[in-house]
Amino acid sequence: MPCDASCSVVRDAVVDVLADGRLGYVGPASNAPALPAGVPVRELSGILLPGLINTHAHSPMTVLRGMGGDLPLMSWLQDVIWPAEGRLDGDDVRAGMRLGALEMLRHGVTTSVEMYFYAEQMVEAVLEVGSRMVLTPAVIAAPGWDRLGSWLHMTDQISAWIDADGLRFGPGERIELGYGPHSAYTLPAEALPVVAAEAKQRGALLHIHVAESLAEDQHVREAHGSVPLLLNSLGVFGGRVLTAHSVHLSDVDIQLYAANGVGVAHCPGSNAKLASGTARLLDLRRHGVAVGLGTDGPASNDDLDLWEEIQLSAMLARLGSADAAALTAAQALLLATRGGASAIGRTDLGTLAPGYWADLVHIDLDDPAFAAGLDVPDPQLLSNLVWAAGSRRVRDVWVAGSAVVAAGNPPTSTAPPPPPRSARSLFFLLADA
Structure with a gap:
């Protein structure tokens, strides 16, 4: 789902992420340019949309x-x-x-x-x-x-x-x-x-x-x-x-x-x-x-x-x-x-298109919200995503092509900080109120 002006749904799509973190080709796999040898490829099932x-x-x-x-x-x-x-x-x-x-x-x-x-x-x-x-x-x-x-x-x-x-x-x-x-x-x-x-x-x-x-x-x-x-x-x-x-x-x-x-x-x-x-x-x-x-x-x-x-x-x-x-x-x-x-006046975010930043969200369909799978009319798929699934099935997230959420969790380096500081701050705020 590139979130273009018509909110189209592209089945069997390819999204190329360039070395600088921006998007290259975005569209049907049948029209995708050949990749040079050695370029890593990740196959995903589900829905890919812009962050x-x-x-x-x-x-x-x-x-x-x-x-x-x-x-x-x-x-x-x-x-x-x-x-x-x-x-x-x-x-x-x-x-x-x-x-x-x-x-x-x-x-x-x-x-x-x-x-x-x-x-x-x-x-x-x-x-x-x-x-x-x-x-x-x-x-x-x-x-x-x-x-x-x-x-x-x-x-x-x-x-x-x-x-x-x-x-x-x-x-x-x-x-x-x-x-x-x-x-x-x-x-x-x-x-x-x-x-x-x-x-x-x-x-x-x-x-x-x-x-x-x-x-x-x-x-x-x-x-x-x-x-x-x-x-x-x-x-x-x-x-x-x-x-x-x-x-x-x-x-x-x-x-x-x-x-x-x-x-x-x-x-x-x-x-x-x-x-x-x-x-x-x-x-x-x-x-x-x-x-x-x-x-x-x-x-x-x-x-x-x-x-x-x-x-x-x-x-x-x-x-x-x-x-x-x-x-x-x-x-x-x-x-x-x-x-x-x-x-906000940005022309490089919010859509999957060449030249835009590769801020991507992968939605996993392993959920009752998508009981009928992908092989449903586009309006039904969009309805299931918006009204039934929401954020529950966000599986992977990338910002500028870098993984920031994998399998539903942030990488270890960006895991939530230990609670004492925030908890202590909140305690003092409440105690002093």
Whole structure:
């Protein structure tokens, strides 16, 4: 399943992985070029598809999982999460990111778009595990966050890092840097034009929370018309922009997104758990807005399984429209692959095609979800994958052609770290709360 625009199914296919970790030939075996002698070949039965792309995550929050689980968004943030995050250090964030990256890889998620702090420790964790990350370090000016410096200092640090190491670096360009202004309500108005200008100058992704909760939306809408209208007036749009959540949008907001090429990270699970609302997915798609799927953080979802978001996106779209065909299994799968790549402005991820990175997921069919096997019509096979199997049968995963999950488990070198540090951190956080 190359996850091309039509979500085609290629039977008896060949996928060539080049020495640089990118894809060569992808297509029917009958048309595959002959391989030079001595080139290793691995035969797989089952389904091969591109790695999933989690377009909005705060993965280090694995160490905060379960805290404030029954609170609405703003109470959860201000009363529980932000005070707890204030006690985290770089070691905690490294451990949390490592755990989160491993969790995602086991679910077939090879790329995550992250917004958090202690960014260098996050990079260390991801490079150790072998996953791929678009890192947008948080830029914020909320109470208690001044320990990390001013919003301008945070912005300058990101710019200096990109200027020193480039926009993408690491083996297989596993790391991409961007800017993570948290939201319009946690930054002064003068900050957003500055951050946006820095991002545009470097061709970097700007990743920001937008209209996630009704309270946030109502406050900004009364003062500025809407969150998207405010961002547009401040010059935020026009570059590579990814808006997380975008739940409470008007028709004008959606048209503004479409006109400016703004991407959306749709997070149905987190938005449902926090009772934030349901994004207008069908309207966004109808206007040609690029939409990917995100889990949000493991303390607000509370897991990092993007297959659940695939299912939820389709369920909620169908429920809201009273139309069982509103979002098909194929369309939902594409949101997590090529849709996510489009939302973050990447043309080398999310599809199995020549020149793209060899981020691959192998699905084993030895499961009741595939009781009828492969010899079923394409729509039925896609339905079995999306609705019945999900991440349960993810068997092998590769990033840039390198194995990061084999037979359902990471290699020994990237096995989960021993628990004492994370467990001890969590104990202190709870004890001090």
